[in-house]
């Protein structure tokens with residue numbers, strides 16, 4: 001029997017979950033370009049600080065974040081997808097973390113699917129929630145997505161390198177004006193978000209002229225949607241080695257003198273990754289695939305343990321470097337690898 005359009009959408013979401021899990025379980029997250037091991041933290045033997053004095057909270061997008069990391073957008077809009085989102089919402093609530101839902105496009109098209117997304121707000125009733133839509137949606141749809149979960153901000157994902165390897169993917173990408181229109185009119189902050197291929201100086205500069213509040217670098221080094229979509233498609237378009245890593249994207253933000261709030265995503269799987277992102281200028285970091293893998297492999301308790309550990313480790317890393325708060329963490333001294341110096345040299349303004 002032919003699948004309905006709704007079933008096709010839902011099936012795609014399920015395939016994304018299964019393939020992302022497979023990808024992480026098989027440890028395929030290859031190192032593309034510079035990784036966090038290309039930066040070393042310079043020791044500070046006399047930090048003159050105690051763990052009790054460290055402040056991990058900060059104000060971003062006009063709101064207080066108790067910790068500088070959150071659970072990134074993955075799913076929603078099907079039975080399995082909703083269950084995962086709701087478990088993530090429980091985790092985020094218990095851990096006092098923000099959370100993004102996956103693309104709500106499916107629930108705009110099939111309004112009966114909004115209920116699963118709304119459940120996330122019911123569970124994490126006072127948490128910071130990011131709504132999520134693709135960049136081709138209208139302002140009206142952006143408003144509906146935000147209302148659906150009473151979101152505090154909207155992530156607009158930009159995913160050319162995911163769409164092109166998809167047989168059924170988009171082939172037209174005229175987004176900039178629309179993004180600016182949404183960001184100018186929407187009542188909540190708008191964050192433009194890559195999904196794993198990174199962002200270069202040119203894009204930071206283009207976005208600097210728009211009304212967006214934040215940029216999520218969504219760099220390579222974690223979940224690879226080119227690989228996932230190739231597994232789903234028949235065309236074999238191989239983009240595995242394409243893109244800038246999360247670290248490279250953060251360097252690009254610096255060179256472009258980015259002034260928008262900056263989120264580091266893409267392969268974040270330890271407190272050190274988060275800390276190094278902060279040192280390199282990120283205001284927040286977020287993690288998707290690594291959390292999904294642990295959720296599927298060992299369950300929500302294990303994920304909570306990991307997130308709890310990240311908080312404790314971050315606190316210690318702050319002490320180790322004499323950083324009292326997020327603002328001070330941006331000034332920690334680093335040593336760069338020769339590969340990294342080469343990247344900076346090639347990519348200088």
Ligand SMILES: Cc1cc2nc3c(=O)[nH]c(=O)nc-3n(C[C@H](O)[C@H](O)[C@H](O)COP(=O)(O)O)c2cc1C
Nearest residue numbers: 020073074102103157195222223266267287288289
């Ligand atoms: C199963 C899965 C589904 C995803 N779906 C979405 C989505 O609907 N919208 C979006 O903006 N990003 C989506 N992402 C991308 C993540 O939010 C993130 O940008 C990307 O996976 C890189 O981070 P990671 O390496 O920590 O996974 C998805 C990621 C995964 C693993």
